[in-house]
Amino acid sequence: MPLILERGEDVDKRTEAVKNFWRTGKLNPQCNVQFGEGGAGTFSDGKLTTLIRDLRCRKVLEEMVEAGAPEEIIYSHKPHVGTDILRTVVKNIRQKIEGLGGEVRFGARVTGLEINSNRVMGVIVNDSDRIPAEAVILAIGHSARDTFQMLYDLGTKLTPKAFSMGVRIEHPQQLIDLAQYKQFAGHPRLGPAEYKLSYHSPSGRSAYTFCMCPGGVVVAAASEEGAVVTNGMSEHARNEANANSALLVSVTPGDFPSKHPLAGVDFQRKWEQRAFQLGGGTYQAPAQLVGDF
Numbered sequence: 001m002p003l004i005l006e007r008g009e010d011v012d013k014r015t016e017a018v019k020n021f022w023r024t025g026k027l028n029p030q031c032n033v034q035f036g037e038g039g040a041g042t043f044s045d046g047k048l049t050t051l052i053r054d055l056r057c058r059k060v061l062e063e064m065v066e067a068g069a070p071e072e073i074i075y076s077h078k079p080h081v082g083t084d085i086l087r088t089v090v091k092n093i094r095q096k097i098e099g100l101g102g103e104v105r106f107g108a109r110v111t112g113l114e115i116n117s118n119r120v121m122g123v124i125v126n127d128s129d130r131i132p133a134e135a136v137i138l139a140i141g142h143s144a145r146d147t148f149q150m151l152y153d154l155g156t157k158l159t160p161k162a163f164s165m166g167v168r169i170e171h172p173q174q175l176i177d178l179a180q181y182k183q184f185a186g187h188p189r190l191g192p193a194e195y196k197l198s199y200h201s202p203s204g205r206s207a208y209t210f211c212m213c214p215g216g217v218v219v220a221a222a223s224e225e226g227a228v229v230t231n232g233m234s235e236h237a238r239n240e241a242n243a244n245s246a247l248l249v250s251v252t253p254g255d256f257p258s259k260h261p262l263a264g265v266d267f268q269r270k271w272e273q274r275a276f277q278l279g280g281g282t283y284q285a286p287a288q289l290v291g292d293f
């Protein structure tokens, strides 16, 4: 039977921790917008974006509908759930896993792997508890930097990869509606408008918008102390006043400060910590007008 070890808390306790962070700036490094039941997806916009073509994509959508997501995600070209509904979906999926005999343990951070003769024998949880295991799947996302370090220290082969980084750009939703729909802007059947922009420079570097959130909000999404990370999310109704989007530039291992496999993490930390200082050290993101930029 599968055992899921999750460093953060269940979705209800997690929602409290996230709300507390947004209200007071007190970050819980184990339970936040990245960590906890449902992973980074729980507080996401819930745009079900995938660039893969796989028969199992439909199965995933069907499971989500069974767990409470709107049925339209099965046929919609750009399916969107919204963070308010996702929280229920995530909980229902966990209860289904438990009903089928699986087990989920919260507050259980994997801090080590027991390896003998090149074979995994077990995992160490919270630095002390040993759980025997012959097969371990690490589905740890992109923010578990301490776990990447643990794997590096164990001698696991790690390879640096290219990624993108940037800022969030925000506009009044009405402005985007007008630009995209022209005279039809505001028509109730159209919904809030989206956009996608990209530029490929001859140097090979690209700048582009990504993860656009119509009628959404920019949120503080840090999981590490002393660093600012932003992301965008919306509720199912997408009825907030502003549209926001990530505005990104691609970076490659050649931009990183060294050839160390985790140099990309150092690169991210540098900019996140600078943003923290510029924002006044409170996890508020520094902000400026596009014209000033």
Ligand SMILES: Cc1cc2nc3c(=O)[nH]c(=O)nc-3n(C[C@H](O)[C@H](O)[C@H](O)COP(=O)(O)OP(=O)(O)OC[C@H]3O[C@@H](n4cnc5c(N)ncnc54)[C@H](O)[C@@H]3O)c2cc1C
Pocket (backbone or CB within 6 Å): 005, 006, 007, 008, 033, 034, 035, 036, 037, 038, 039, 040, 041, 042, 043, 044, 045, 046, 047, 048, 049, 050, 108, 109, 110, 111, 139, 140, 141, 142, 143, 144, 147, 211, 219, 221, 231, 232, 233
């Ligand atoms: C605010 C926000 C909005 C987003 N909007 C969208 C969107 O609209 N559409 C989209 O496609 N993507 C969106 N994303 C990105 C998307 O959420 C992630 O790409 C996705 O969640 C990655 O999935 P994953 O399973 O790889 O990792 P994660 O979702 O990060 O899950 C990893 C899990 O592992 C746990 N974990 C890590 N280390 C350990 C450890 N050592 N021991 C135990 N547990 C551990 C974490 O707590 C976490 O629950 C958004 C992200 C955020 C934060």
